[in-house]
Amino acid sequence: MRRLLALAAIVVPAAARADVDVGAAVGAGGQGDATYSALELRLDGSWRDVRFGLGARGVWLDGDWRARDWARPIDGLRVLRLLEASTTIADARLALAAGGLAPAQLAHVADGYRATLDDRPRTGVRTQLATERLAITAELDDVIEPGFIGGAVSLAIGDDHVGHAATAIDPDGGSAIELAAARRWSRDDLRVDAGAGVVGEPSHGLHALAFGALAWDHASTRWTIAGELRAGTGTVGGAFGPLYRIERTRLAAITGVGAGGALAVGVAGEAGWLRAGVRWRPELHGLATFEAGAPIARWLAAGAWVAASRHDLAGASELRVLWSKHIATRVELARMYLAPSDEMLEVMPYTPAWSATAWFAVSR
Numbered sequence: 001m002r003r004l005l006a007l008a009a010i011v012v013p014a015a016a017r018a019d020v021d022v023g024a025a026v027g028a029g030g031q032g033d034a035t036y037s038a039l040e041l042r043l044d045g046s047w048r049d050v051r052f053g054l055g056a057r058g059v060w061l062d063g064d065w066r067a068r069d070w071a072r073p074i075d076g077l078r079v080l081r082l083l084e085a086s087t088t089i090a091d092a093r094l095a096l097a098a099g100g101l102a103p104a105q106l107a108h109v110a111d112g113y114r115a116t117l118d119d120r121p122r123t124g125v126r127t128q129l130a131t132e133r134l135a136i137t138a139e140l141d142d143v144i145e146p147g148f149i150g151g152a153v154s155l156a157i158g159d160d161h162v163g164h165a166a167t168a169i170d171p172d173g174g175s176a177i178e179l180a181a182a183r184r185w186s187r188d189d190l191r192v193d194a195g196a197g198v199v200g201e202p203s204h205g206l207h208a209l210a211f212g213a214l215a216w217d218h219a220s221t222r223w224t225i226a227g228e229l230r231a232g233t234g235t236v237g238g239a240f241g242p243l244y245r246i247e248r249t250r251l252a253a254i255t256g257v258g259a260g261g262a263l264a265v266g267v268a269g270e271a272g273w274l275r276a277g278v279r280w281r282p283e284l285h286g287l288a289t290f291e292a293g294a295p296i297a298r299w300l301a302a303g304a305w306v307a308a309s310r311h312d313l314a315g316a317s318e319l320r321v322l323w324s325k326h327i328a329t330r331v332e333l334a335r336m337y338l339a340p341s342d343e344m345l346e347v348m349p350y351t352p353a354w355s356a357t358a359w360f361a362v363s364r
Helices: 002-015 073-079 244-251
Strands: 019-031 034-047 050-061 080-089 092-099 104-106 110-113 124-130 134-140 149-157 161-169 175-186 190-201 205-218 221-233 257-269 272-281 285-297 300-309 313-322 327-338 351-363
Touching: 019 327, 034 351, 050 073, 073 080, 104 134, 104 149, 175 205
Parallel strands: none
Antiparallel strands: 019 034, 019 351, 034 050, 050 080, 080 092, 092 124, 104 110, 124 134, 134 149, 149 161, 161 175, 175 190, 190 205, 205 221, 221 257, 257 272, 272 285, 285 300, 300 313, 313 327, 327 351
């Protein structure tokens, strides 16, 4: 509770001088074999170079309050859904993001890692300090129940070369450390990168890495393609992907020798964006991913993501209808993995479940 009051002491005075939007939403549907109903309250605003959002959701399954979401005082930190701030110090740009973070993309040690595969909010922290030639990044996926700690340093050498080091750590599992260098060719509308390095996974193995990427800007649209090849021991690119939260128990047993690779293509423009990728991982086999989003009209928008392997499938989609400036409807469909109770987490696996929810939201 003290942490929650401290957070309020920081945000509320700022809100008094900010552009603020308050809202509420009610939701109903099903989750697994249970009926689902929820009430959500939120407060969003901006002040100078700071954007913030607070939100709290109460959930009932088959009419019973899901008490575990707010069982401990520290769970009050989950009301922080969004915090974005940036400033310039000398010639360096410092940026901070907190709340429900976008999937982690950290060099070649984390590829689309998601902090959660269920409907419980996560409060993570991501920060970056960048100059013209140096960039330092650090992030934590969830300050209450961390499953991923990452960091990277990138240094430009001359006009065409860059070296970087990155690490990803699971406090309860494995880790990966990357050292690599790349060469860049660029002109006004085209950029090509190619490089190589090594990735070490303590207690698992060591593998070599070769990678390349292309970005082309044409007619207000950016086209991208990126690929990599790996060979050696350990997970060989299998760790810290979008399904890592449920795959990590299997990754712990991988100690063989193998080769893997990945390919991803994307396009982004005024009409929307999409990105599709495939990854081959020894022993875990293939992983396919797809993400897309588009403002279909001024009053209609849609988005979706999915990640699928031989054993697991997770994803979510949303259709949002804006009836007026202050009234909206959302329809959500998700394939998620429900965690067992904290007491049974060590002996019971995550349980796959489908979820469908319709939300009615008002704001002012």
